[in-house]
Amino acid sequence: MSAETTGEKSLDEVMGGTFRDISIPPRPEILDLIGREMRQEWPDFKKLAGYISADVGLSASLIKTVNSPFFGFRARAKTVTQALTMLGLEVSARAVAGLILRKVFGDTPNLERFWDSSAAVARWGGWVVQQIGVRDQTRSEDAYTFGLFRDCGMPVLMRKFSTYHATLALANGDSERRFTSIEEEHHPTNHAMVGCLLAQSWWLPEETCLAIRHHHDYVSLQLASEGLPPASRRLISVAQFAEHIHQQVTGLCLTREWDKMGEACLQVLGLDESDAEKLVEAAKEERLDEES
């Protein structure tokens, strides 16, 4: 997230805390196990359920996820196997990746709010797709996963560079240059690249990884000739619009990304200014930000 606010404190303040202790696993083993099963011609749901059930917290979270209003199932899942059957393997795998990411961020003191902002962008992203419809293979759950992972490179950089939060403040305030260019002026890489490699190593879909890599790249977003797949352009646009909605709904806006990218995003989404305004108004009625 491009410096979401977190209530009383700014993200920068929150991130100046103790998170240098956190460690993001290069790739959780459970994702390997799920991937291995998904590559079989006839994946064994029971075996998969067994892997997930071995982690009680993860099982409970997955069941809670499938029963959340977001997915809108009438039936309620009671077991991991039911949850897997209802979601399908692919969506389940992404959901598990998201839950593990949440565990990494959400359980770390001073990072819960960073996580909350990511989660808000994810929820609003899912909501946006529900409003404007599925196109370029970008479903609501894809937008949701993308929202969770989009900025997962930031904590990694925070952990390594004590000056990174100052860089974020600069990048958030710059209305002209690319966010990532400012990061690269001060550090040897940027959060979009780190996030992309991390997502790739967690076996997220190629379009999602590319979208993470280019989510501040307004040139690639505007020009189809730059070779970014349509699904990636759509993911970037949905999440940017979701972040804009979240900022409008909460009344807190610390970034300039919408100024730089908003027009291109709306173009990709096929919306004009008034459509966008109507959606923002509708969002204010939704109160999604109050969901946990």
Place this chain on the structure above:
Amino acid sequence: MNSSGIDALTGFLDRQACLRAVTRLAEHAQRDSRPLTALWLNLDRFNKVNESFGLSGGDTLIAQMAERMREKVRNRAHMARMGSDEFILLVTDCNEDISQGFAGEILQLIRQPLELGSIRLHPTGSIGVAVLDYNESPVSLIERAGRAMVEAKRQGGNRFVLSGEEQQPGRLGVMLAREELEVESKLHRALELGGLYLHYQPIIRLDGRVEAVEALMRCDVDGEMVPPVKFIPVAEKTGLVVRLGEWSLMQAARQAKELDDSGFPTKVAVNVSRAQLTAPKFAQALHAALLCTDVLPSLIELEITESLFMDVSELVQLNLRAAINAGVSLAIDDFGTGYSCLATLKDIPASKLKIDRAFIISLPHDGRVFSVVKAITQLGRELGMTVVAEGVETEEQLNALKAAGVDAIQGFYYSKPIGGNSLMEWLQQRSLP
């Protein structure tokens, strides 16, 4: 080598020895997932030479052509004479692109005029080129090269034709395109479903210590292995090679970190492709992998072919410098097979030089190859590099390399490439008193 397997006129392998050689090389190529190319060469209008100058005239022409090829091709290919004016060259570790350059070189050699009696001849040749397919039999490889040669002749000679690219490709061409698409789709699935993994081949110093392990990519989709010889060319063609390279870098860094944390600090070497080094975000990706995994940069080595080190483009040089600045080390991979400029070797910021397996395969019997290996080793060491010999399979080769003075050995003699878990066990066993 069995003396009865030698063609008396040319000193090349004869037909029987050639069939044995191709069978052995094909086995090695498939086992190691490395390319093997067969070139079938036929002289154009050879009958006319025989008619005009008699059989002895024909023999003189053949012997001279063989001599030219021996000089030029020595160590780069196994050469055989199948009979009359037909030759087969077997080139290991040679993909389709390299083989085209190679076939072009041979044609140029053939084209040099020669005096036969009082006549100045302008010979030409036709070449068919075939690269061994996954699971293909050696006989089928030779047959395809033969068919491509016939096509080269049909097109007027003095040219080479790649198997599968004969005119009117018809079904064959369509199948190749479809196969490529299939491999591409498998690669995408592998990237999303966890079907990629790395195997590691140890590099052992002559004093027995582990110098490093080289990470080699494997792809497994729908329960089926896709060999690197298939997926790497497709990845290069589609641009996926950059993503695969970044993926490898990340996994190798993760493995190095894991080994280090378990008390076995071991350098992990990763191959870096031209596409990666010529991409603008190479340095950022390298740093991202180092940061994500928290690995000590000194435990990562990038293996880069010599031609890339020679690339003077600003971006490549910038990326090489960035890698050095990041704290990783560089190795010159497959040394000796490209077109090195020795004058610039001293400027290469690499700390390791890996002698290509093409040299090692001829040891210890070929004294001239031994001299080359010894000279390369001395050169590398003079320049302060660790010298590694790749593709070492036998004790005789090992002894020859010890005599040549190399620092370390990589190959089946010590270990085939093994999975990450087996690597850990292997290291643990070695550490036992």
